[in-house]
Amino acid sequence: MMLEHGGRLNKAAERCGIPRSEWLDLSTGINPNGWPVPEIPAELWQRLPEADDGLEEVIRKWSGAPAEAACVPVPGSQAAIMALPKLRKPCRVGIPVPGYREHGQSWRQAGHTIVPIAPEQTDGGATGCDDRWLDRLDVLVWINPNNPTGEIVPPSTLLRWHQQLQKRGGWLVVDEAFMDATPAFSLAFRAGLPGLIILRSLGKFFGLAGVRAGAVLADPVVAGALRSALGPWVLGGPARYVMARALEDHDWQQNALHRLRGDSDKLRGLLQDSVFPVFGGSPLFQTVRVGQASALAEIFARSGVLVRCFTQPEMLRFGLPGSSGEWKRLAEVIKAAAQ
Structure with missing residues (x-):
């Protein structure tokens, strides 16, 4: 079943x-x-992609990864999310809840x-803190920052878990x-x-x-297995070009x-001033805890504003408007919805 x-x-x-x-x-x-x-x-557009075009080194330099790290460009991190579970025999995999559900879906399948x-x-x-919960796992998938809560676990903790x-x-x-908006917390340096x-993702x-461009940073053994699983020319030449330039x-x-940091602060203030309790967020979104999230999302939709609805627990995630007109429109819809 495809997730929404x-x-x-x-x-x-x-x-x-x-x-x-x-x-909006x-x-x-x-x-x-x-x-x-x-x-x-x-x-x-006319030639097959060249694997030795220098993109992997660009990714290492941008992310802060060391020279010994293997780098696999992928067509969006979703491709890696779906491929990695097939590289291990069935085992016990920890998945954060709430979190991006494609991880659990892919490992389960x-x-x-x-x-x-x-x-x-x-x-x-x-x-x-007590890390004994790790003893029953063979793999831990962690989303950092978490989507949709925005929670960040520091690199020192992740390295301890690893x-x-x-x-x-x-x-x-x-x-x-x-x-990318909180680079100090990236684990790419290890x-x-x-x-x-x-x-990592360009999206x-x-x-x-x-x-649809992203990258996987890993050890050479895992990277080699992932390359074999994905096959040749997995990321097209135009995507490789755009990714390197960006x-x-x-x-x-x-x-x-x-x-983004300024706009995120503005969005948080807008939501809080309208009595929507902000549960978490990042420079790219803010998430509020509300009762009857689906009904409230529908109220926004009927005003032409599409937000992301979660039901376990009940939350709404708001991305950022892109112009002054969109900010004004969102403020009006939020005020009406709060009433």
Whole structure:
């Protein structure tokens, strides 16, 4: 069964009878002011991708990964999420709840036993907390920052968890799809350690979800197995070109980081001032805890504002508007919904 995600705008437009062009889509957590894609050289559409085009080194430099880390460009981190479970025999896999549900879905479909990990079990990864819950796992998947709560576990804690898992041949898989706006917490600087697998994406911070580009940083053994599983030419030439140029554009990244942090603070204030309790968030989204989340999401939808609804627990996640007109519209809809 396919899981539902944000961005299903065509379906919402049909259901509500509102033309697609009149929607404010805040359901995806994607930067609304993404990296400006330049003209793509025509030859990239006409030739097979070149694996030795330097993209892997660009990814290492951008992420801060050491030279010994293996790098596998992938068509979005979703491709890795689906492929990694097939590289291990059935085992016990810890998945944070709440969290991005595709992780649990993919490991379950590959025959693994899913062990839900609730926030109270980890205590936010605080120093000195009881880590015995790790003893019943062979693999731990961690989403950092978490989607949709925005919770961040510090690198020191993740490395402690990795060491405990690796003692018995286990893996720590860290999904850093939303990490670009909080780079100090990335674990990429330790990429290459046996059993440490880090997923990065071009879709969120860079606002380039449509290009379907990401990367896996891992040890050479896991990276080699992943390459074999995915096959040749997995990431097209135009996507490789766009990814390299975007990752090398440091000035744009710094400006985007400043803007996103300011806009996220603005969104948090807007929600709190309208009596929606903010449960968590990141520079790319804010999440509120509400009763009857589905009904409230429908109220927003009937006003042409699409938000992401979660039911366990009941939450709404708001992405960022991209213009002054969109901010004004969102403020009016939030005020009306709060009443």
